[in-house]
Amino acid sequence: MTEEKFVLDTLAGCIEYKSLLDVVVNAFFVRDGRYCLISERNLYIVICYLATFQLEELGLQHFSRIVKSLIYIIPSFLRFFFNALYLNTWIKDEWSQIYDSLYVKENWIDPLLRWQPKVQQLIGQLTDKLNNHTTTVKTSTVTQPKEFNLTVPKPRAIPIPLLIPVLEKRPPVPPSTYKPPQEKKQLEEIKTKNRRKAEVSVLCSCSTLSFLLNCFFCNIDNIPIKLNAAAILREGALYQRKMEQELKRIEDLLRGAGDPSEFLEWQKQMRGKDLEEQLAEIECRRLQGKLSHEEAVLAHQNVIQENKMKADLMREKKAELMHLYAEKRLQEQKEMRELVEQVMEGHKNAKQAKIKLQKYKQQIVQEVCEESRELLRQALEEEEEKLKKRYELIQQIRAIESLPSVRHKFVDLTETGGHGLICEMSIVELRERLALLREAQKAEEEEKRDQIIHEKQAKEQLLLDKLDQISLFRAELGRAAALKSV
Template identity: 75%
Template sequence: VPPSIYKPPKERKQLEEIKTKNIQKAKVTNTKQFRCATIKPEKREFLYRIISAVLILWPQISCEQYLEVVWESVLTPYFEELTIQIDNIPIKLNTAAILREGALYQRKLEEELKRVENLQQGAGDPSEFLEWQKQMRGKDLEEQLAEIECRRLQGKLSYEEAVLAHQNVIQENKKKADLLREEKTELMHLYAEKRLQEQKEMKELVEQVMEGHKNVKQVKAKIQEYKQQIVQRVCEESGELLRKALEEKEEKNRKRYELIQQIRAIESTPSIRQKFVDLTETGGHGLFGEMSIVELRERLALLKEEQKAAEEEKRDQIIHEKQAKEQLILDKLDQISQFRAELGRAAALKQEEKKKSQSGERPMKDERILNLQKKIVEKTMERKKQAGLL
């Protein structure tokens, strides 16, 4: 009996393990499916503050007062803290970002200096400029309206001209049609006259042919004699041309044979296999600035040295430029850090002043709330009193 009958297959065991793992994953997913709806820790405190403000102030104030209190006590500090956090987000600065931010701060500094200088010199009221700008805009608008009106009138004029031109074309076509009719009538008359003339000439030609038949034999004899003369002349000319062609061909073959003999004689002469070269002598080609191989090698060595020196100089220049650029980046970073520190101090001072002003206004606002509550109570009592009297 084979052992496979008593042992379960491996595939079934693997499928059961996969099934168990999937069931565990499904359970974990079901337990964590509402995790996205939980409150983040940084927002939980903000929500608790809103709820506490609502529970404390709800029975005392109306809806508008509730919104004002919630905005001043909870939302305003939260948004201020959020703004400070956004402003203080660390940003990874590369070279382009550093230069761009440095240029931005430099431009702001120049604008501020220019503004201060203008204030020291006594900047004028821009109302005159605004009035002039308004007048110029009105003038431009009037010019545009006039231009539009001109275009409209030009379009109307073009339409009228087109209609008139169409009418003129119709009249010209009528005149041309009348002229063509007259020309056609005249041509018909001319054709009739020409036809009569041709018939007359044909009649005369027939009469001449009839007379010519009488001298046919004489004409044939003359033609035969003329043809024989032509054949004889052609035979003589063709023989002369053939003789000239044969002479030219013989001359051409003779020249070719002489050329072949010269080439064979040149090939049969022995050639010098070894050639001694003096490297200090020039080629003797008569060129301007001709040099020997030794001079060329020396010139090449000098050029290589000059090229190497130029490369070294270029390398040093690149290193200096790189160092200068790094120093510029460091200066820009120092400038950016100083500007950021100044902006942070200015924002902190502004925040403190705002808190002081809010702390100074809050008692007054609380006093106003109490007065309003008192007035509400009085009005309620009066309303109930009036209701009792009724």
């Protein structure tokens, strides 16, 4: 039950203090544990937790028993973790960013430093044991093997060696293969020149720069990291911005800027007034909303009354329209009776009207026949005229086809097509314009290529300058950290 509780407490502690333990384990994999297996990371986290939080309770004997069970992987980590320089510098700084610095120093860093000599002795014992570790073989009765009585084989005949073909002589490797490119040499010269300029400028303003760096960047870890272009520009901008802020603060102090407590007190009072005004405005809006709600209720009641009045008017209008509709129906029935009487009278005169209609139809048929004859005659005349013109046209085409045709047509490239267009040009002019257009396009491409090369060189020069500046900042950070640790 005690072992189960110990395991559960250790798991809970590793989860609770994961951010602290990750700082040490990640740094170990970056610096001394590059060749360690990533699958062993949880073991390092557990050992780091036990050494930091449980070493007082466990005691060195139980702790060494746990460590000796992992003798092949743990000594390098303990040597890294119990390094006094690391504990006093970057480990304390990184932990102080997560917890209070005084609490970190009293409860974690100082106990680790007290245990550091004894742990160093434990590391030495583990190292000696690992170096002198040999496998012991039990001295027991071992079966002695005997050789088999095998027939000795006859020696094989030596084969006749084959002729080695003579290879053709290969051309020598060109000397340019082992020579570095000229561009790299130029970049190195430019980098060296920029570094010298930067060192001269740094020596001129060493005191101010050291003060600013100690004020701002003394807690930054100086781990060598491979930076890309974006990271270089971003880090250079960060350093430049912080430098400008600190210079501005120093200039303000030199100009006589006083204690900002009065300004903060005034700012607090003004914020209180703004808060009171906001509360009053919120209360006013609440009252206005309540009044708007009451007005909406009254408006709703007025709308209901107006709707009732409109409904009464609609009922009256509907009754009046129904009365008018009834009168109209009576008038229509009366008109229908009169129409029926008129139709009855019309049937009496139907025979006379039928005779008149028949005579009228005969007259129309006669007129239509005469008109159709005239139209047919005109159509025949028009068709004969068309046939006559077509025959004459066919005769002309046959006469033209009978003439000898000119097979070779001479083309003048300097003449235009004669289509009457504004932008019309000859083939020679078109070729000249195309040649000029190609030359202009080629010149534009060359200009763009030169511009791209210049921009690339300028960008590389900017990155080199930023790298030199960053290296100077980091060097000052290292000096500040070393001074702080001392």
